[in-house]
Amino acid sequence: MTIAAGLVLALASAIALNWGWIAQHTAASALPALELRRPIASLVSLFRNTRWLGGFVAGLAGWAVYVAALSLAPLSLVQATSAGGIGLLALLAHRGGARVSARERNGVLAATLGLGLLALSLVGGASGGREGSVRTVAAWLVASGALAVLAAAAGRLLAPGAGLGLAAGLLYASGDVATKTVFAGGAWLVLIVVVAATHGAAFGALQLGFQRGRALATAGTSTLLTNALPIAAGSVVLGEPVPSGLLGAMRILAFAAVTAGAILLARPGKGR
DSSP states (O other), X not given: OHHHHHHHHHHHXXXXXXXXXXXXXXXXXXXXXXXXXXXXXXXXXXXXXXHHHHHHHHHHHHHHHHHHHHTTSOHHHHHXXXXXXXXXXXXXXXXXXXXXXXXXXXXXXXXXXXXXXHHHHTTTOOSOOOOOOHHHHHHHHHHHHHHHHHHHHTGGGSSTTHHHHHHHHHHHHHHHHHHXXXXXXXXXXXXXXXXXXXXXXXXXXXXXXXXXXXXXXXXXXXXXXXXXXXXXXXXXXXXXXXXXXXXXXXXXXXXXXXXXXXXXXXXXXXXX
């Protein structure tokens, strides 16, 4: 019953987060250029926009519900339930008037298929797990941060905003891993600082990405990594069981489909 409640909260979190991202993207893309050299002025311009503020509050509420879900259910199951967010994001973008290209539709379909297979691969194999060692948790967080920097730096090679979206997804995912680890208590509580830092950096990257690219290239790629990477971390870092046989093969295929979806969403379009 506790796990079921956690999964219901994870679904509610996905709805709130993705609606919030679409609202923030719509508002931020119409604002004057945000500047890292003027962080206070940039934040003021965001918070003065009513639509953006509504999306931000929805996102905060979604994150709070997500944290509650993590306290009740394994990381992998929570992420698998949240995985439907990419399809919801595409629907919200379309209903908001954005044109969804054939390449983006294919990316969303591949990602949705992959995330669905991930959810199926978790059947009967996502309970348990442990705290994770200091070495493995630290290695995962450091690697995520390094890859986020590379993704942001490679932005010119990708669709507008996609590099920042990928960076945000990597940072949000590492923050989710740290959040789950914090529930072990004791010395792990120091990771609260890491949670705040990664989410703050991801927030900044995503807002900058919103001004440079489309919703699916920014929030879409971010959502993909935010959902898929913690499932891998559940096995690699937290010792959640990896299925064998058909379910194991399904998980490999799932990650391949998610990767293909991310590539399609991040690829520069014609006339880039």
